[in-house]
Amino acid sequence: MMRETWQRLKSDPYGLSGLIVVSVFFLIASCVWSGLLGQGWYEVSGTRWEGISAEHWFGTNLIGQDILQRTLFGTATAFEVGLTVTICSTLLGTVMGALSGWYNHSWLDEIILWLKGVLDAIPFYLFAAAVAFALQGSPWAMHVAMIVTFWTTTARIIRGEVIRIKQRGFIEAARAIGLPGLKTVFRHVLPNTFHLLLVQASIVFVAAINTEVILSFLGLGIQDGVSWGLMLAESSQEVLAGHFGNFLAAGTALFLLLMGFNLLADALQDALDSRRIVR
């Protein structure tokens, strides 16, 4: 199946270009994490609002920090937030969805559905901002806010899929030989939802990066560090004065990464579509 998926992905030029863009950004993030790039994001290495030069490729900001260094470090921030939120919310959503689907119509299912309903009823950005505000001061406030709100969609998708899969013959067989329920779920049911999880995870990743930028712009995001959202917030005071470095650098990086991820997610969805793979 994986080979088939890869073949399909390779033949989709948009999907492939998305993959290349995401890979380049991931490579940059990896270089930042390993200390090869962007380590001078906080240093004041120039004077205020310097233009493009050999020393400062994207110019400098108000206090003389190099905008390129900050953009590169912002890439790592985006991936750090994206990966953390995606992994945690996908895991949480998967477990909750699996339990809800496996034990559907039970009290456990009712409670999980009720919880999802409550969380979904609150406007997303308002809720994220409220959680981030309540946990202010914690460097993980923003992550928690997103994880708490993002798991519900994953859980809903997995629940439906689990309900569908548990009617299948091989699950009946597993039950017949006396395999415990939860073992059946984690060993035989969830692996069959992998294609859905992969697509959903890519969507969550995009949403997490997007939300980080918005929350940081509003001052509820990154505490110590730099992100594209903070750079865009800085640019709000600079653009009218005719300085576009922060705006162009952060805006372009954000646009490229989100576009790349969206193309990749669409291509993955097509490539993993079981109706097209199973002949």
Next chain:
Amino acid sequence: MLKIKILLILLVPLMAGGCGQPPATGDVSPAKIYRHAMDGAPGSLDPAQAASIYANFVVVNIYDTLYRYKYLARPYQLQPNLAAAMPEISEDGLEVTIRLRQGVHFINDPAFEDGTGREIKAHDFVYSIKRHFDPVTRAQGAWLWQQRIEGLDRWKAEGSDYDLEVSGLRALDDYTVQIRLTRPFPQLIHTLTQGFAAIVPREAVEKYGQMLASHPVGSGPFMLTSRDSVRVVMVRNPHYRKEPFDLADEGFDHAIHEAWGLQKLQGKSPPFLDQLEIEFINEGAARWNAFSAGEVDFIKVPVSQFDSILSRREPPQLKPELAERFHFEASSESGFIYTNFNMADERIGYHPDPGQDRRNQALRCAMVKAFDWTRSNETFFYKIGRVFPGVLTPAVPEYDAAGDTSYIQRDLEGARQLLAENGWNEETLPVLEYGFPNGVTERQSFEQFRNFMTDAGYPADKIRPLIFATYGDYQRAYSAGKVPLINSSWTMDYPDAENLVQLYYGPNASPGTNSANYNNPEYNRLYEASIAMHESPERTAIYRQMNQLLMEDCASITGISRTLLFMWNKDFAMKPDRSFLGGYFMRFVDLAESLNDAP
């Protein structure tokens, strides 16, 4: 559908006309409307809660105070407002007698019997000051008179019963107030110009309760007609007393004020406007856009625009194309910006072990030396802020222009040496949190501060941000002593240097105004020795000595006074002000001659 379209076509011009044309005062002359932009909004319009400059701007226009400052005279000079004259003060300085004008009325309001505003009497002033000592009011101005007016604190302790008399705050008759002080308080009259001291009718407080915050009932030159989070609209109080404007008495200076058209105010009785609108626009870019689009008539120019409007920095001069359309003034603020060390924090402040105490002092002094005021001024204040050593700002006569400025000179080598000599290195230096409320400029200030310190060898990861959602949260945190490095600013309440030196007086420690929790016995002794003194060479010498002590102890990285740039539409004859109780100037704003003469 066609009918609806026709209706819309007919209604739109009507609605547009309705929005831009408020009620005219006469049948023929257009209404005079002035729209002022501010960078923040008031939380409450109750004088007892008028703690911010934004609240004061509105409160002093809706209510009356006993005294005010002269419109044009600088340095600031006191002037009777609702008081009939300057106060009579006993020889020992402990008894102050103030006579009120007669025949001044509150505005008409349902709070009064038959809805007609009654005359203001001396007991209204007494009641208004007492409110600050009534816990129910949740007032914020009591600190102005705490421990200073005889019996007032005891009145509060005994339950704040308004029917009980306070020995130090009495209405001798309907038009005479007598204040007895516990010790001489030369700044008393200044406190009576504050929005906090505005006179409120008891009937309105009893009728509206907490809603007085949005339903003011005063006797000032304007009356509130509407208020929301982005705007207040006030109209002229038609019954406001007639007080012809006297150029000479208000401090008119031909060289400065004639170009602004103020000479035409002679003999006219304020307020001159029919309608006064104050727009609250937090974001600098949005405020500038509103001004550029002609939606407001005045702006305090955001620093990000300094580059685009100035043709010269020293002294600031407006570009010719802008000077054709707008009046301009550069004004140094009375307050200042500083970064206090929390002396109650053993990591950086006082320490019970004398050796560590000395090392902490050396650490603070090294950080003072590492701070680059020139760079900070250039970054955030367009190089036109005024950097000064200590707490005596250039706005007060006690400021020593010829004094030693080594405290504000960057000395990286000296900083490194001081750290090394006192055993501070990357391992031993403490982790310190730098507090600030959420905001782009505040974060940039932090990042620049951290860079200054890393230049002197302080590890970047040991200076961390401590971010608060609002300024109120931040203020509560540092007032509770929870912030080691406190970046903040002080706006003077009244034009007297006492308001500056009290910031480091030991007994004023947190939650008081001394957020540094500085407590030097010698400084305290000098403050107490000067407390009854008026401005004089003797007091100046004491204040300068206190300033020196503060610098020797390195209790604060200080300071800079910002240069504020004001621009306003040439259609208006006015001198804007933001210091102290700047809102007073609005009663004197008028349309310029050219507009008055226009058809």
